[in-house]
Amino acid sequence: LSLGVPAGTWLGAAVGWRLAFWIMSGLTVLLIAWVLAKVPDFPGAAHHERLPFRHVLDMPGVRSVLGVVMAWMLAHNVLYTYIVPFVTPAGLAGQADRILLLFGVAALIGIWLTSRTVDHALRLSVLLSLAIFAVVAGAFAIGSASPAVIMIGVTVWGLTFGGAATLLQTALADAAGDGADVALSMNVVAWNSAIAGGGLLGGALLDTWGATSFPWAVMALVAIGFLIAGKARSHGFPPGHRLGS
Template structure:
């Protein structure tokens, strides 16, 4: 795989760390600024909302910009946001820093996924995307526990200083390793690295206009993909949002064990992301159908066996594995059906992941509020995923079964 994919993964690691590490530091941050836990929680919900806005808005604004340059601009935004958080004198400034960093989240993964897919042959596109998203999963497995420890040991601001440094490293990696892309088909094209002549590097087509990018949303299959993303991720997060309560109140684990149990969940995420990407490259439609069905079964099974510690551990690992194995395929599917103008649709799908997070948290909370017990969020997640399975099944059926994967336009290396 090209080294450029690993530079993108470093950026994804920093972004994932920014999104999730605040959960472990919320008590310290709230106490420092003298705000209630509910108000401190806006640092999480505000981030998620900004991700959804930036995933579509910034992607549209950067549509005509060379993808490498766009990613560098987004990393500057990321660095500025985390630097603001590290220096924030008030809660309001801290919230502004969180929002600023979040704006780059959706656009980075949306644009980065399109660029990553264009760096490899068509049969390895989903695997390439999974490498970029591996940075996000690594942040969950290793970054969040380490960031929480760092913040508790040296103050929460030290964590955001560390994330700022990661942003600088990612910027340097993207600048050095990610190839620039030509957006004008009529300009002269130098030979690509490794090519023996300029004729081996054919020029790419001009970048689609915003109107062309928006036209992708006329496709029914694009909307099927967006809805499937919301439901698939919503189902997993329906169970995951309240998993600490399930593990302590139903499984009987001590509260101090929860962070380490979440590492187990993160290991599942990391492995599922890689395996799901490879499977999606072989047969995208079938992979998504199988994974949605398995996720429904895993969530249901978890609810049934949560009272058994050993079974809860197995179910937690499987929930992470199957839940995140869907991500490369879901991202690849929308890019396939918006192949002539994939960038904005890709960014919209990243926003859909975050809408799914909110949907899952809301649905799981309904069960708890109704007094249905601490396994009710898992049942809610299973129901959401079951609806997602029906959506995927209808989408594949309308296409007459598995569909042919369109070849991407080549990325021009300068």
């Protein structure tokens, strides 16, 4: 997520998209071979040992975390999917690969920062990430024609996004307890639905109001995610050390 998109964008521009896809396909075959050779094959849970889907969904906090996943990732993908038309007014359309690389490097730093906070400040990390993302979106709304605003904003956005998967999956696993496997499968569905939904919503916004509407949509979606996380104090995103109890 952090480096693959900018690398693919650069590779497509350098050698053409067909060769880029052939390279990706070749790497995938190598990955499959490595998994078959090196990854141990552990047995799955028996059918009677699995918690029912509905039971897990009804666990306190699970829906709250999934709601934040949907709102946060929708907001992210509206902007990320259509990054080229968004940065065009700032004269950066030809530098999309560099902008995405900047985002990716910042996201990697965000992952490291999250590794330092996920256990003892998960709730605060989620709320801060969402709040800062909203501030970045506000800066984009005001200064989308400024290359400096775009570059600084993309960097800060990457920092807030890098740890999102770790924070949200950890919160979901904690909320689900013994139903973590089922809950995390829901997370995959929610995450990929948000990727698709972000593309659809972003396309509709682009056709109707143009790329300048993206930051406003992002702020609205992030505000929803922030409110959900803020209310999920007892279950979903409790304060304090997550292993304290």
